[in-house]
Amino acid sequence: MPTLLFSLPLLNLLLLLLLSLSPIPVCRSEFTVVLPDSSALVDGPQTGRSDRARTDPDEQRAVYAVMAATGNAWAASIRDVCRGRWHGIECMPDRDGVFHIVSLSFGALSDDTAFPTCDPARSTLPAAVLALPHLRSLFFYRCFAGNPQPIPAVLRENGHVGPIPAELGNLTALRVLDLHGNNLTAPIPSSLQRLARLRLLDLSSNTLRGRIPQLKLPGLNVLDLSRNALRGPIPGSLGRFGSLLKLDLSRNRLTERIPDSLGDLGALILVDLSHNSLAGPLPTALGRLGSLRALILSNNSMASTTIPGDLFSGLRNLIDLILSDMDLEGSIPESIGDLPSLRVLHLNGNKLEGSIPRSFRRLERLSELRIEGNRLSGAIPFARETMWRMGRKMRVEGNAGLCYDAKNGSFEGIAAVSAMNYCEGEGSESKMDAAGESAKRVAPRKGDHPPSVSISSARDHRRRGFHRTVGVVAGFLFSICFFSL
Template sequence: MSLSGRTDGHFVVLSLMMVGLIGTCVYGENDGVSVGAPMVETEQEALYSAIQGFVGKWWNGSDLYPDPCGWTPIQGVSCDVFNGFWYVTDLGIGQIHDNSYPCAQNLEFRPQLFQLQHLKSLTVFNCIISPSQGLISIQSANWDAFSSTIESMEFRSNPGLTGHIPSSFGNLKKLQSLVLIDNGLSGGLPANIGNLTVLKRLVMSGNLFTGKIPESYGDLSELLIMDLSRNSLSGSLPLTFGGLTSVLKLDLSKNQIEGEIPSEISNLKNLTLLDLSNNKISGGLTFASQEMSSLEELILSSNPISGDLVNFNWNNVHRLMVLDLSNMSLTGAVPESILSLKNLRFLGLNDNKLLGNLSSRLANLSNLTALYVNGNNLNGELKFPKEFYIKMGRRFGAWNNSNLCFPIAKSYVSVRPIGVKVCHE
């Protein structure tokens, strides 16, 4: 519950938004001093060298951009005034604008990057494209230099960026957003990320991470988004996740996580999205031991969870809009207690081992626009009103239930569900 924007293009570019700060003193002691404010020479030289490390030695910043925070701004660079001088606060390297510079084949994180004294945000987007550029790692860089300034770091769509997450990331005490999406990073997740007490967004999806999720991640009490999806993480869900009391979206899908869903998950009163799909989770549906009043999307599909739907307390998740429990080896009947989900729009129960009749009262869920019960052992007649079939159209899936049938009538011929046989009189 993600979290996830991508752009196309043939060049690797140096870019973010071009920000004009002339006339605005954000941190200066005197309003108005930013007009014509100078830039500290060492800061300017560090900026030129840092950019050159990414785009190549051919790039001559002093000739192209003699006043990088003033009348010759650099795309991807934003500045603020501190004590009457311009300093770089945001640096973006990435494929955002079509007319920007390609990254060099032998790019490097130069030491000068870490001499930018007030850098708050660093973005590297679609820059390190292929391992054929050489193995490029972020491990050896001096990230501790940003320990008191950096608030946001994002490495997105850099498949040629390899190696482990530096343990020094855990020392960036002001970090509020750490985004590592679709890179070639591997190894375990550093436990000391749990020390980042002001972290609000932790997104590390689409890498090659392995091992267990550290229990310390449950200490991130201000976290709003956690997305560790599309990796190879294993082990069970930490019981400490009950401490993520501010989290809105928790996405751990497409990993190798096993064990039960701990009841501590129901402590997450602000949670709107829980996606644990495509893992190895088992143990039945037992986690909602108390009301999860904000939960809108519950996606548990493609797990060997097993068990039935009858004993789950649907009233504790009564605000659900999306419920995907497909391919979970569920048994038993589809209970009418699921009718308490008045806001439900999508219900996926397909590819299980469900038995019995399908209650026509499901048509009373006025917001429901997609219902999939295909691939089960349901039986009897489908007795939904004609209006229900018309509304659902192809979003009603009931095929591959060998003992389920449709009571054909002249007025119903046009709405017969795909793949459901006609009942014999």
């Protein structure tokens, strides 16, 4: 993944902030939170001491099994787990006065946390957890990392192996399903499409195979299937996820073209389809994503594909545009210069020809430009200030025909910064001093920081000029004084 000014950690923070505005909790790095909804329950504080209310017997047996599997067999001595509950279990009654388990929590978050502890070397999570239909929160902290096993529930970064169980589709009230960072294999079960209330689905960083199923999850906000071994096309059904904010299918083995239906996801903030084998042409339908901040399609070989000029007509909020290493041909569209928020632009590693559009001069927020390894020629349209701001983040090498127009302002040290020379016939208008000529002949070296080197060179030049001026004035005054004697 390239380093973006509107960085992906910052973008993920924005997505999580948007999610936090709804009643969905945010899963954090070493534990799991699951929140479905159970509207049939009495949604209010309960003491669990009612004389007539009792725990549902099937759910009580399931709790006993879960507790025993995590090394907490002492729970079996409690006759009614909701009436004699501990810190880490929460219950609510229904309208008939039957208690249902809505929350189970495990693991020592700190010395002050009284959740039941787990034995990480021997703890397992039995399928009995699926017999808790009213469960709203299932929380584990460092319970399974030392004992990888096939999983019967929703856990992230716990070292689990094997397939995703199809039975997860029975948890129809589930809001968050986060299984990333395990060793899960096999295809994604189509039963997940029954999770109609799901808001976040993260299966990234596993070894999942097969095709992405035709899911229908209209309330989904985040879909992350990156870093797997998924094959086949991107399903057109993703276009029905009208609430989707983040779509990350990067680093898989997906093929065929990007479906036009993705243009219907008007709420999208990030699209990352990089490092696949997707084919062209690029769909102009992506231009309808008016809320999009980052579009990352790099490392998809799309030979003989051009960049549509009207692709960017509606992307006024785009900050990061990454189209590198795609074998794109043709010219760079002028319309990219009409993206007022653009800060990062990567077009490197393609076969683009012609000149850099003069409209790029309007990209006043641009701070990183990579166009190296193309067939571009002509003058770079940026003003001197823009080039200083980008410094080494402006990469143009491998385009033998590019040059800097001195009409944009004399740019001392241009070769050291950008590996370019002045355009033919322009150098005479703005003579470069000896230091500038030296910099012009020096090829950029890895690790250099050209702005500081060039600025230092400019300061030295000004200092030498000042000393020469002082010397001339002093000599002149000395001559007057000498001959007046």
